Amino acid sequence: MNTRRRSALQALFLTLLIGSVEVRAGWHELTEPIMGTRVHAELWHEDGEKARALLDRVMAEMRRIDAEYSPYIEDSELSRINRDAGQGWVQTTAEMIDLLEKSARISRLTGGAFDITYASVGRYYDYREGRRPDDDAIAETLEAISYEFVQTDPENRRVRFTHPLVYIDLGGIAKGYAVDRCIEMLLAAGITQASVAAGGDSRIIGDRNGEPWSVGIQDPRRDDAMAVLLPLVDTAVSTSGDYERFFEEDGVRYHHILNPRTGESARDSWSVTILGPEATLTDGLSTSVFVLGPEAGLALIDRLPGIDAIIIDAEGRLRFSADLLDATDPAGS
Numbered sequence: 332m333n334t335r336r337r338s339a340l341q342a343l344f345l346t347l348l349i350g351s352v353e354v355r356a357g358w359h360e361l362t363e364p365i366m367g368t369r370v371h372a373e374l375w376h377e378d379g380e381k382a383r384a385l386l387d388r389v390m391a392e393m394r395r396i397d398a399e400y401s402p403y404i405e406d407s408e409l410s411r412i413n414r415d416a417g418q419g420w421v422q423t424t425a426e427m428i429d430l431l432e433k434s435a436r437i438s439r440l441t442g443g444a445f446d447i448t449y450a451s452v453g454r455y456y457d458y459r460e461g462r463r464p465d466d467d468a469i470a471e472t473l474e475a476i477s478y479e480f481v482q483t484d485p486e487n488r489r490v491r492f493t494h495p496l497v498y499i500d501l502g503g504i505a506k507g508y509a510v511d512r513c514i515e516m517l518l519a520a521g522i523t524q525a526s527v528a529a530g531g532d533s534r535i536i537g538d539r540n541g542e543p544w545s546v547g548i549q550d551p552r553r554d555d556a557m558a559v560l561l562p563l564v565d566t567a568v569s570t571s572g573d574y575e576r577f578f579e580e581d582g583v584r585y586h587h588i589l590n591p592r593t594g595e596s597a598r599d600s601w602s603v604t605i606l607g608p609e610a611t612l613t614d615g616l617s618t619s620v621f622v623l624g625p626e627a628g629l630a631l632i633d634r635l636p637g638i639d640a641i642i643i644d645a646e647g648r649l650r651f652s653a654d655l656l657d658a659t660d661p662a663g664s
C-alpha cells in the first residue's frame with residue numbers, strides 16, 4: 332500500500348474512531364413498555380457499550396419484578412400466594428416477605444390508608460371494561476380488607492392470610508420498589524448521573540450536566556400538559572392520580588386508588604406527588620396520601636422528616652407540605 336493511501340486510510344480510521352467515541356460518550360437512554368406502563372432509564376457513561384448493557388439490565392430487572400409481582404400473570408409468585416395463602420402457610424421468597432413487610436410498615440404509618448388487601452374488593456373493578464362491584468358485592472368483601480390479615484413468618488419464609496376472602500395487590504408499591512432496585516444496581520456500577528422511571532414513579536442520581544433534572548407533574552385534567560415542573564437532584568418522586576386508570580358512570584369517576592375503609596375510589600384529590608429519598612416509600616406514600624385526602628395527608632407528611640408533598644386537590648388547587656412552602660417563600664411568612 333503506498334504511503335499516501337495508507338495515511339488517507341489512517342485519517343479515515345481516526346475520523347471513524349473519534350466519530351464513534353463522540354457518539355458513545357455521554358447520555359444514553361432506553362424506553363420500554365413494562366408493568367403496564369412506560370419504563371424509561373437514562374444515564375451518563377463514558378462507554379456506550381457499558382451504558383447499553385446497564386440499560387438492558389434495568390429493563391431486565393423491571394421485567395423480573397413484573398413477572399413475580401403482577402396479579403395479572405397467572406404463574407407469578409403473587410398469584411400463587413393469592414390462590415393458596417387463604418388456606419394456610421405458603422412458602423415464598425425472602426424478597427416477597429421483605430416487600431410484604433415494607434407494605435405493612437406503610438400501612439401502620441398511614442393508619443391503614445395504604446393496604447395491599449384493598450384488592451379483596453379492588454379485584455372486582457375492571458377499569459378498561461368499565462365494570463365495578465355493586466354495593467352488595469362491596470359489603471360482602473369489605474370485611475376482608477385489613478393488612479392485619481396478612482401474616483408473615485420471615486424465619487421460615489412463609490405467608491398466610493387469616494381471612495379466606497383476602498386478595499393482595501402490590502400495585503401501590505411495586506413500581507417504586509423496582510425503581511429503587513434499578514437505581515441501587517446503577518449506583519453499585521459506579522453511575523453518578525441517572526434517572527429511572529416506571530410510569531409515575533422515578534428516582535434520580537446526581538444532576539444533569541450541572542443542572543437539576545426537571546421532573547414534571549402531569550396536569551390531572553389535561554393529557555398533554557404539565558401542571559408543575561420540579562427541579563430535582565438525588566431524589567425519588569412518585570405521583571398518584573385519578574386519571575391513570577378510570578371510567579366514568581353518571582358523571583362519577585371510578586378510578587384505581589381505593590379507600591380501604593369503603594372499597595370505593597378516594598375522591599379528595601386529583602393527584603398527589605411525594606418527594607423523598609427512596610421510591611418504594613414515595614410510591615407507597617403517594618397512594619396513601621391520595622386516600623387520606625389533603626388535610627390528613629399533609630399533616631402526615633409534615634410529621635415525616637425528609638418527605639414532601641405536592642397535592643392537586645379536588646378543586647384543582649395546588650397544596651404543598653410545610654417544608655416546600657418554606658422553601659418557596661423567602662420571607663418565611
Ligand code: ADP
Nearest residue numbers: 444445446449502503531571575587588589618
Ligand atoms: P399508579 O399505579 O398509577 O402509578 P399508584 O402508585 O397510586 O399509581 O398506585 C395505584 C395502585 O395501587 C392501584 O392500581 C392498585 O394496584 C394499588 N392500590 C389502590 N388503592 C390502594 C390502597 N388503598 N392501598 C394500597 N394499594 C392500593
Ligand code: MG
Nearest residue numbers: 503614617618
Ligand atoms: Mg403509589
